[in-house]
Amino acid sequence: MCAGCSKESSFHHVNGRMCYECAGCGYQIYPLVGTIMENSKTSLWKWFKAIEMFSNSKNGVSACELQRTIEVTYKCAWRMSNLIRSIMKNGQLAKLTGTIQVDETYIGGKNKNGNGIVNKACVFGILQSNGEVRTFVVKNRDKKTLISLIKANVKEGSVVFSDEHGVYRTLTQEGYKHDFVAHNHYNWQKGEVTTNAIESHWSVIKRSIRGTYVHVSRKWLQQYLDEASFRHNRRHRSKQIRADLLEIIHNSSAAREE
Numbered sequence: 001m002c003a004g005c006s007k008e009s010s011f012h013h014v015n016g017r018m019c020y021e022c023a024g025c026g027y028q029i030y031p032l033v034g035t036i037m038e039n040s041k042t043s044l045w046k047w048f049k050a051i052e053m054f055s056n057s058k059n060g061v062s063a064c065e066l067q068r069t070i071e072v073t074y075k076c077a078w079r080m081s082n083l084i085r086s087i088m089k090n091g092q093l094a095k096l097t098g099t100i101q102v103d104e105t106y107i108g109g110k111n112k113n114g115n116g117i118v119n120k121a122c123v124f125g126i127l128q129s130n131g132e133v134r135t136f137v138v139k140n141r142d143k144k145t146l147i148s149l150i151k152a153n154v155k156e157g158s159v160v161f162s163d164e165h166g167v168y169r170t171l172t173q174e175g176y177k178h179d180f181v182a183h184n185h186y187n188w189q190k191g192e193v194t195t196n197a198i199e200s201h202w203s204v205i206k207r208s209i210r211g212t213y214v215h216v217s218r219k220w221l222q223q224y225l226d227e228a229s230f231r232h233n234r235r236h237r238s239k240q241i242r243a244d245l246l247e248i249i250h251n252s253s254a255a256r257e258e
């Protein structure tokens, strides 16, 4: 159905442009407008190949890998991977509930000479046992920062497990059931109380940054964290990553038409 003349119609490709035109009334549609592929001169085949790579990879895709596989310049591969990563976000609507693990960590590497840590960023994570994870680059690990993120993302009354970091001890006053493990054990577990799942999410992120991305600047870190959460939250449904990416692209194009 053509949106211009409201008739069943056929559309033909307009030469040299990512545009299709109604044979009846000349109404033109631009299916890529609003999507990450808008304004890109890269072929759709390469885009879908790149999306396929991001869908199938466990730890992410580096720009070098993309450059080699789909044969584009490094600059182009870098731009494409940032655009794909930018849509790998979870809609953060419902608050998490049940048993929650929270933890902070530092992500960042040594500089080129190996002397001293640069770009070290504090990251905070909230993980629902057997459920979703959400992670945030934060300015610091003070009470105001961490507690307000918990309140925004975790339903009151939930059970929250953490390490012994002092700021979490006020969680009880905020309406949560709180318990903690001391970090001086190899296994962060005390009976049912554990932060093992969020700890292993940190290892996945750190391993993938070391292995795939080598290092990540602070500017892009939140996007890498979101990508890792996106994968974690679909970990039992590997085909879901591609389906969701394609749906996000489809919806961004459809939203423009409304």
Ligand SMILES: [Zn+2]
Residues within 6 Å of the ligand: 002, 003, 004, 005, 006, 007, 009, 022, 023, 024, 025, 026, 027
């Ligand atoms: Zn028409």
